[in-house]
Amino acid sequence: MSPKQQRGEATVELLLDTALRVYAEGGEQALTVNAVTKASGVSLGSLYHHFGSIDGLVDALLMRWLERLLGEMVTALEHSRTARTGVRALTRAYLSFVREHREAGMLLHSSRADRLGMTQAARLRDAQEARLTPMAAWVAHHVEKGEIAPLPVPLIESLVLGPVVGAARRWLTFGDIDLDEAARVLPERIWRSISAEPE
Amino acid sequence: MSPKQQRGEATVELLLDTALRVYAEGGEQALTVNAVTKASGVSLGSLYHHFGSIDGLVDALLMRWLERLLGEMVTALEHSRTARTGVRALTRAYLSFVREHREAGMLLHSSRADRLGMTQAARLRDAQEARLTPMAAWVAHHVEKGEIAPLPVPLIESLVLGPVVGAARRWLTFGDIDLDEAARVLPERIWRSISAEPE
DNA sequence: GTGCTTCTAGAAAATCATTCTATTTCCGCG
DNA sequence: CGCGGAAATAGAATGATTTTCTAGAAGCAC
Numbered sequence: 001m002s003p004k005q006q007r008g009e010a011t012v013e014l015l016l017d018t019a020l021r022v023y024a025e026g027g028e029q030a031l032t033v034n035a036v037t038k039a040s041g042v043s044l045g046s047l048y049h050h051f052g053s054i055d056g057l058v059d060a061l062l063m064r065w066l067e068r069l070l071g072e073m074v075t076a077l078e079h080s081r082t083a084r085t086g087v088r089a090l091t092r093a094y095l096s097f098v099r100e101h102r103e104a105g106m107l108l109h110s111s112r113a114d115r116l117g118m119t120q121a122a123r124l125r126d127a128q129e130a131r132l133t134p135m136a137a138w139v140a141h142h143v144e145k146g147e148i149a150p151l152p153v154p155l156i157e158s159l160v161l162g163p164v165v166g167a168a169r170r171w172l173t174f175g176d177i178d179l180d181e182a183a184r185v186l187p188e189r190i191w192r193s194i195s196a197e198p199e
Numbered sequence: 200m201s202p203k204q205q206r207g208e209a210t211v212e213l214l215l216d217t218a219l220r221v222y223a224e225g226g227e228q229a230l231t232v233n234a235v236t237k238a239s240g241v242s243l244g245s246l247y248h249h250f251g252s253i254d255g256l257v258d259a260l261l262m263r264w265l266e267r268l269l270g271e272m273v274t275a276l277e278h279s280r281t282a283r284t285g286v287r288a289l290t291r292a293y294l295s296f297v298r299e300h301r302e303a304g305m306l307l308h309s310s311r312a313d314r315l316g317m318t319q320a321a322r323l324r325d326a327q328e329a330r331l332t333p334m335a336a337w338v339a340h341h342v343e344k345g346e347i348a349p350l351p352v353p354l355i356e357s358l359v360l361g362p363v364v365g366a367a368r369r370w371l372t373f374g375d376i377d378l379d380e381a382a383r384v385l386p387e388r389i390w391r392s393i394s395a396e397p398e
Numbered sequence: 399g400t401g402c403t404t405c406t407a408g409a410a411a412a413t414c415a416t417t418c419t420a421t422t423t424c425c426g427c428g
Numbered sequence: 429c430g431c432g433g434a435a436a437t438a439g440a441a442t443g444a445t446t447t448t449c450t451a452g453a454a455g456c457a458c
Contacts, residue, residue, distance in 0.1 A: 043438045154376045162361030177353045193392035242407045
């Protein structure tokens with residue numbers, strides 16, 4: 001199903017770009033096959049040839065941006081020596097991403113992201129193993145080094161990502177959060193929650 | 200749009216109950232007007248009379264359960280003397296709720312919950328002011344008492360609810376979290392993150 | 399029981415997703 | 429070249445789902 005010819009590649013790109021634009025302009029209900037074909041000039045046949053269904057298209061769009069987001073998060077971790085700085089870098093990477101790609105961020109946080117009964121996390125696990133495994137490994141590694149409290153990895157991940165995702169979500173839909181302040185304050189607060197050091 | 204007669208009330212109840220059942224049995228794609236009318240025996244006309252659209256129906260279903268969840272959370276807070284015990288009670292209330300109402304929990308956490316471009320949080324603010332305001336007030340109160348760190352209320356809320364929602368979500372879709380352990384461990388960890396005490 | 403509103407009912411219309419068949423474009427290979 | 433098959437484009441036809449619309453039945457106040 002992935003394109004074998006260059007024109008196919010171009011069509012796929014065009015469709016994905018157009019889909020995000022349509023979503024950005026008209027919101028979720030606007031994201032229909034018809035709207036995307038009209039706005040892109042691509043025919044129905046091509047859309048279905050490449051994506052199989054409207055969900056397939058949205059899916060691919062989500063994947064594209066999720067890949068980017070996770071990539072930046074993993075990079076942030078890899079460039080950090082200690083667990084503490086890792087948390088800071090991860091938080092900043094995440095918040096910068098949603099600030100710089102508002103529409104994509106909204107798509108990732110909202111609604112369609114859970115299509116087909118999978119949550120963002122589940123989707124990650126299935127298709128982004130290459131990105132997720134390093135994060136879990138990173139956590140496990142720092143737990144073993146005694147920096148992070150000896151808790152199950154999923155709980156650590158909830159403690160770290162939960163507040164970051166929550167703050168991003170809130171900024172996206174409400175705007176009652178100052179992203180700079182969040183990037184400054186959350187990391188140290190999150191760190192207190194997962195640190196192995198006694199209270 | 201809300202029913203004025205008893206039979207109307209009964210129809211609304213029946214539709215909401217049936218909708219959750221249909222969702223529980225067939226997942227998101229199964230939740231169609233047709234499926235709900237067939238399964239409930241209620242006519243299309245009645246459904247549209249009461250809810251205006253399929254989204255209106257799903258919306259009302261979400262509201263009904265959100266109301267219950269928030270109610271239990273607020274109750275938990277009100278029965279807690281200190282901020283610390285409040286966090287514990289809140290966490291337990293939330294996790295108990297999703298355990299006891301799995302399908303409703305899935306509906307609240309997944310997919311449809313963000314319909315119409317509003318996140319769960321935004322939805323809260325709009326329609327559940329009566330429930331949300333007490334929570335914000337509770338936070339503000341304990342900030343003033345010097346128990347909780349002097350941060351903006353939205354950040355505190357992200358730090359508290361983020362991990363809880365994340366863990367619940369993960370349990371619902373993955374099952375790789377032990378809810379009892381989460382209920383035991385998360386509160387103290389969350390507390391460390393929002394406590395006003397120096398590290 | 400009259401008059402008004404709410405509610406029920408389901409056929410008809412509109413919208414949207416998908417399938418299908420035909421046609422064109424690309425690309426490797428002789 | 430130019431032939432043959434795979435990839436891609438095209439859009440009409442079909443199918444599924446939501447929504448509108450009109451008609452009438454049931455409740456309620458007086």
